[in-house]
Amino acid sequence: xxxxxxxxxxGGQGVMLIGTLLTYAGMREGKHVSWLPSYGPEMRGGTANxxxxxxxxxxxxxxxxxxxxxIAMNLPSYEKFSKILVAGGSLIINSSLVSVENxxxxxxxxxxxxxxxxxxxxxxxxxxxxxxxxxxxxxxxxEIETVIAVLPEVIQERYHHLLDLNARALRRGxxxxxxxx
Amino acid sequence: xxxxxxxxxSLTHTVTHYCPGCTxxxxxxxxxxxxDELGIQGKxxxxxxxxxxxxxxNYFDTDFQQAAHGRAPAVATGIKRVHPDKIVxxxxxxxxxxxxxxxxIVHAAARRENITVIFINNAIYGMTGGQMAPTTLEGQxxxxxxxxxxxxxxxxxxxxxxxxxxxxxxxxxxxxxxHNPVQVARAKKSIKQAFQNQMEGRGFSMVELLSTCPTNWRxxxxxxxxxxxxxxxxxxxxxxxxxxxxx
Amino acid sequence: xxxxxxxKGNEAIAEAAIxxxxxxxxxxxxxxxxxxxxxxSKKLPEVGGVFVQAESEVASINMVYGAAxxxxxxxxxxxxxxxxxxxxxxxxxxxxxxxxxxxxxSRGGPGLGGIQPSQADYFQATKGGGHGDYKVIVYGPCSVQxxxxxxxxxxxxxxxxxxxxxxxGDGMIGQxxxxxxxxxxxxxxxxxxKPWATTGNEGRKSNLITSIHLDPEVLDAHNxxxxxxxxxxxxxxxxxxxxxxxxxEWFLVAYGTVARICISVMDKMxxxxxxxxxxxxxxLWPFPKAAFEQVADRAKGFLCVxxxxxxxxEDVKLAVEGRAPVYFYGRTGGAVPxxxxxxxxxxxxxxxREPVVTDYLEGRGGGxx
Ligand SMILES: Cc1ncc(C[n+]2csc(CCOP(=O)(O)OP(=O)(O)O)c2C)c(N)n1
Ligand code: SF4
Numbered sequence: 001x002x003x004x005x006x007x008x009x010x011g012g013q014g015v016m017l018i019g020t021l022l023t024y025a026g027m028r029e030g031k032h033v034s035w036l037p038s039y040g041p042e043m044r045g046g047t048a049n050x051x052x053x054x055x056x057x058x059x060x061x062x063x064x065x066x067x068x069x070x071i072a073m074n075l076p077s078y079e080k081f082s083k084i085l086v087a088g089g090s091l092i093i094n095s096s097l098v099s100v101e102n103x104x105x106x107x108x109x110x111x112x113x114x115x116x117x118x119x120x121x122x123x124x125x126x127x128x129x130x131x132x133x134x135x136x137x138x139x140x141x142x143e144i145e146t147v148i149a150v151l152p153e154v155i156q157e158r159y160h161h162l163l164d165l166n167a168r169a170l171r172r173g174x175x176x177x178x179x180x181x
Numbered sequence: 182x183x184x185x186x187x188x189x190x191s192l193t194h195t196v197t198h199y200c201p202g203c204t205x206x207x208x209x210x211x212x213x214x215x216x217d218e219l220g221i222q223g224k225x226x227x228x229x230x231x232x233x234x235x236x237x238x239n240y241f242d243t244d245f246q247q248a249a250h251g252r253a254p255a256v257a258t259g260i261k262r263v264h265p266d267k268i269v270x271x272x273x274x275x276x277x278x279x280x281x282x283x284x285x286i287v288h289a290a291a292r293r294e295n296i297t298v299i300f301i302n303n304a305i306y307g308m309t310g311g312q313m314a315p316t317t318l319e320g321q322x323x324x325x326x327x328x329x330x331x332x333x334x335x336x337x338x339x340x341x342x343x344x345x346x347x348x349x350x351x352x353x354x355x356x357x358x359x360h361n362p363v364q365v366a367r368a369k370k371s372i373k374q375a376f377q378n379q380m381e382g383r384g385f386s387m388v389e390l391l392s393t394c395p396t397n398w399r400x401x402x403x404x405x406x407x408x409x410x411x412x413x414x415x416x417x418x419x420x421x422x423x424x425x426x427x428x
Numbered sequence: 429x430x431x432x433x434x435x436k437g438n439e440a441i442a443e444a445a446i447x448x449x450x451x452x453x454x455x456x457x458x459x460x461x462x463x464x465x466x467x468x469s470k471k472l473p474e475v476g477g478v479f480v481q482a483e484s485e486v487a488s489i490n491m492v493y494g495a496a497x498x499x500x501x502x503x504x505x506x507x508x509x510x511x512x513x514x515x516x517x518x519x520x521x522x523x524x525x526x527x528x529x530x531x532x533x534s535r536g537g538p539g540l541g542g543i544q545p546s547q548a549d550y551f552q553a554t555k556g557g558g559h560g561d562y563k564v565i566v567y568g569p570c571s572v573q574x575x576x577x578x579x580x581x582x583x584x585x586x587x588x589x590x591x592x593x594x595x596x597g598d599g600m601i602g603q604x605x606x607x608x609x610x611x612x613x614x615x616x617x618x619x620x621x622k623p624w625a626t627t628g629n630e631g632r633k634s635n636l637i638t639s640i641h642l643d644p645e646v647l648d649a650h651n652x653x654x655x656x657x658x659x660x661x662x663x664x665x666x667x668x669x670x671x672x673x674x675x676x677e678w679f680l681v682a683y684g685t686v687a688r689i690c691i692s693v694m695d696k697m698x699x700x701x702x703x704x705x706x707x708x709x710x711x712l713w714p715f716p717k718a719a720f721e722q723v724a725d726r727a728k729g730f731l732c733v734x735x736x737x738x739x740x741x742e743d744v745k746l747a748v749e750g751r752a753p754v755y756f757y758g759r760t761g762g763a764v765p766x767x768x769x770x771x772x773x774x775x776x777x778x779x780x781r782e783p784v785v786t787d788y789l790e791g792r793g794g795g796x797x
Contacts, residue, residue, distance in 0.1 A: 020605065024434050027607045035434070035605035039460055039543070060692030061685065062604045063764045231540065247540065250509065251484065281456065281484035312457040312466070313481055325457065325469040325481050335481070 001031075001056045003141050004064040006081050007131075008049035009073025009094070014128035018071070019050035021154045022132060025146040026054040034062035047076050054141055069139050071131045072098060073114070082107075092134045092177075094127065110134055110177050117172055126162075126169035133173025138181070144174050189213035191222045193242045202402020204359040204392040205233060205301065209240050211365070212272070212299060215373045216243065219380065225268040226260050228253045230282075232274030233307040251282025254289035257296045268379055270297040275316040276306045279341050283315075286345065290385045293350035297375045298387040300341065302356075303394040304413060311397030315339040318416055323397075338416055342389045346422035352384035354423040358391040360409040364419075371421070383425060391417055432607035437572045437597065438463035440608045441531060442471070444579035445503055447613030450529070451477035452502040454491035456484055456510060459543045460599040461533035464505040485510040489517030489530075496526035497637035499625030501583055505531035507599075508549050509540060511557075518592060519558030523639030525654075527586035529579070530564075531595045533602035536761040544762020545599035547684060550739035553596050554713040561651050563658045565593045565665060566712040568683040572606040578710075580612040585665060587620050589657055596712060598735065599762075600685045661714055668716035669708045672698070673723060676705025678778050681732040681744050683709045686765060690733055693770045702778060712740070720747040731755045731777050733765055753777075 005022070007015040019035055026033040037050045051064035069090040072078035078098050082091055087106040096115035103109045112134045114127040121130075136144045148167045152160060188194070191213035199205045216222050222243055229237040231250035238245035248256040253271035261269045278286050278300050289296065305323055306312040313323040313330060316338050320329045330338075346354045353375055357368035368390055375386035391413050393405035400408060435443070442464045445453075453468040465481065472479045482488040488504045495502040506514065511532045521528060534549040536542040551557075553566045565585055569575035575597055582593040626635050641647035671694060680690040687708040697704045707719045707730075720727075729752050732741040741756045748754055757773045759765045775781075 020434070023605060027432060027434055033434075033607065036600065037603055039599070039603050057695075058691070059606075059688070060767065061689045061764060062600055062606075065764075065766060235540070249540070276457075281486075283483060306457050309457040309459055309462055312462065315483065324462070324466045325479075327466075327470045328473075 001054075001140075003052075003054045003069065003139065004067050005052045005054070005069045005071070005135070005141070006049055006064055006067045007052065007071040007073075008047060008077030008081055009071075009128070011048045013048075013073045014125070015048055015071070015073060016050050017154070018128045018132040019052050021147055021150065022054070022141065023052050024150045024154050025142040026052075028146055028150055029142050031055060031142070032058050034059045036062040036064075047074070049077065049081070069135060069141075071135055073128065073131060074098060075100075090135065090138045092131050092138070094131055096127070108138060110138060110180055112173060112176055114173065117176070118169055121169055121172060122165050123162075126166055129166050129169035130173035130176075133170035133175075134177040135173075136170070137174040137177030144170060189217045191216040191225075191242050193240055195239050197240055198236060199233065200394075200396045202393065202395045202405065203233070203307075204303075204390070207359050207365060208272075208299060208301060208368075208390050208392065209237065211369045211372050212270070213241060214369065215376055218373065219376055221268045221376070221380070224266070225270065226264070228257045228260070228269065228271040230271060230273040230277040231308070232277050232301075234272050234274060234301065235308065237272050251277050251280070252285055253277065253282065254285040254294070254296070254298065258289055258292070258294050261294060261296055265295070268297070268376065270299060270376070270379075272299045273301065274307065275300070275302045275304065275314045275341075276309075279315040279339050286341070287348060290345050290348040290351040290387075293352070293384040295379055295382055295384050296386075297379050298385070299372065300387055300389040301392045302341070302389050302413075302417065303392040304338075305394050305397050307394045307397055311394075316341075316417075318412060340417060342387070342417075342422045345387060350385055351387070351423055352425040353378050353386035353421075354389075355387075355421045356389040356391070356417060356419050358409055358414060358419055359393070360391065360406040367419075389417075391419075430609055432609050434605050435572065435608050436463055436603065436605050437575055437600075438533065438602040439467045440572050440576050441505075441579055441595070441597075441602075442467035444576035444610060444613065445529070445583070446471055446475060446477070447610055448501070448580040448583045449613070449619050450501045450503050450583060451475065452495045452500045453477070453479050453504065454482050454488045454495070454502070455504045455506060456482050456488050458507045458510045460535060460602050461505050461507050461531065463602070464531065464533070485513035486517065489514035489521070492528050492530075493517055493521050493524070493526060496521065496528040497524065497626055499622040499627055501587075501619060503529040503531065503583075505533065507532065507543075508534045508537050508546070511549065511552070515552070515558040518564065519560050519562060520639050521592050522558070522562035522564065522654075523560060524637050525590040526592070526637065527583075527590050529582045529586055529593050529595065531579075531597065533597045533599060535599055542762045543599065545685065545735060545764065546760065546762060547598060547686065547735040548737075548739065548760060549596065550712065550734070550736060553594055554715070554743070562654065563591075563661070563713060565589070565591060565661060565714070566596050567594070567667075567710060568596050568712045569601060569710075570684050570687045570708065572601065572604065573608050574710075575601055576608055576610060577612065587622075589661055590624075591657065591661070596684070598685055600764075665711060666714050666716045666718060667710035668719045669710065670705065670719050670722060671708070672705035675703055676723070677703040677726055677728045678705070678774065679723060679727055679730045680704065680706045680770070680774065681709075681730050681740070682706070682734065683712060683740065686733055686735055689765060689767055690770060693767050693774065696767070697771060697774060702774075704774065709740070715743045715747065717747040720744070724748075724751050727752045729753045729755065729777055731757060731770075731774050733770055734758045735764065736760055
């Protein structure tokens, strides 16, 4: 098992947070993990991304150039990263913000209206969690229960009243993808 | 139809990398308008510093050199001494000019270098992600003054215009603000003056522009403009601090 | 053992320094190491320490000089362009024999270069950088965990030899999050005595911290004394790892984050039947010549992989002393060597599709598709 995942979106969509969350869960399950953010003025254009590696073996490089899975929360991210996804890889597209045709045929693509679903659940802010839940539904990376269990350790204390909402958003994304599969 | 606004000739058609609501864009436009109005595009050489404006050369359609952090006035000195008949300006942030480059700016003024300096004071380090600048206000929270700047620990904000006005070689020193249209118009007048001085060979001119960094101040662009007026101007009063007599 | 925690390299390095008893930090912002000063500005006051944001790196390193001379455990951190500005001060620190730790989370150069990971500061770190005959002990960690362990060690080694120590990381080490366990570190309690420090001469003769010796005889003697110290460091402080020493015939040579990539290449090639091993220098100065001695009678060739156009490879050649061919593969400017490019290069080497005389340029990233 060697997952190399890129999560990307606008600054503020919380892609760094879901990356951290997944990495934390991987560590909790005893796997080798790394998390590498985009940094510097690269961020100024408004997009952010992070690369997460989760593996049974020590991580060779935290830099991901050929991801096995991608979460694209906005259009620029879709355009940038869907291209470099390996054949057979998984792509989670936030279809609330990204409407694209002609997705590559050699990958597993799932469109989730993450913002709309999050809104229904209570707040658009958890659209990132819906996407992460979706990823967990397609790829055997870590157990969704582990992710939910580490939520309190990753999310800042002042947002702890939202833990339940985050957990529900994770489950919602997970179920949606399971239904599509 | 008569156009009411055109892109200055001295600006390229490149979309800037600045954050939404950042006043770097306004300063660029003012400088470019002045260059156009004075008809000096073909003989102007800019010096870009290290800060968010490091890529200024992508936006100005004039010759440019990119300098090391803080050293733009020294680089400008080199250019001007080779081409005394050309118009040389530096464009520097407050970290660049008031911190690491404090020596270079003082000595460029002391040497009476006939250059124009555009000094962007946004009270923070923008490029590197919001650390304290020498110009950071007392009480202001930054990533390296997490408990707010306190004079007992980090000292006081540095007023560069006042400081440089005390240097004999400085000919023209003014501080303007970009927080509303009236002030923007005044800033343009000062910038024009600073370039004209150079054309007339009068020596060192600097215009300090109170600017915003909504991203690292963690404010909306609108709030950031209000913050300039409410919090920066009391510490950094506007006006001309020096205007030399003709020589 | 305590549970690992997930931490960004820069923050973990700062935390390790505090645990090692470092109470003074002087620095200036620069990407990609900003989290170190930011962490220090928050945490040092909590433990009674002092954080000062200097007006420049020139000032930072001289503040370090002053604090080290005054007897403190002190550090600074920066990235390549800032480290260049520190070279003058570093030479003075080495000359005055002051212990301190400098962290370089290096990025692509020359000049303003870029902000992505690079190993192009190897020469500057290991061959002097400033003027005069001096040496800086340089560690090249390959993971966040190792960076923390070496950080603790660095302060002890600096005190032991009264010598500056550098941690040479890169943007990857600084920015990535990995699990880390903090171990070692002595807090403030048991730091060594520094009777030479300027603490006020009450009850003793005056102390002087200086690097000026105008009399040639005196300066000559001082330099040979330093040289002896460096010899002792070479004898005692070398650190490295050799992988698959048992049967390897072809060796990859790499340090820092690049070594990790090479380990994955080694593992893959071994599965395909190639007898590949790896030498990973941990101290870059003193350079681990012993590692090459160890494998000298069996090694058929070495492939040095770096994020530079070829710097450490020169030390590899000196260590190998012509006993086997030395090849090179590098990427620069933030481009990271890809496992399959390294593998292809290694196959070329093993299968003899490579001139014996190494041409650095031929090894450049662009040369291998
Ligand atoms: C020698 C050196 N030290 C540090 C840096 C990192 N650095 C880049 S920009 C900058 C400060 C920018 O702040 P400022 O001048 O206020 O301009 P702004 O980004 O706010 O426009 C720093 C410290 C560098 N490039 N070179
Ligand atoms: S970081 Fe601040 S100064 Fe830099 S472009 Fe953004 S708003 Fe402007």
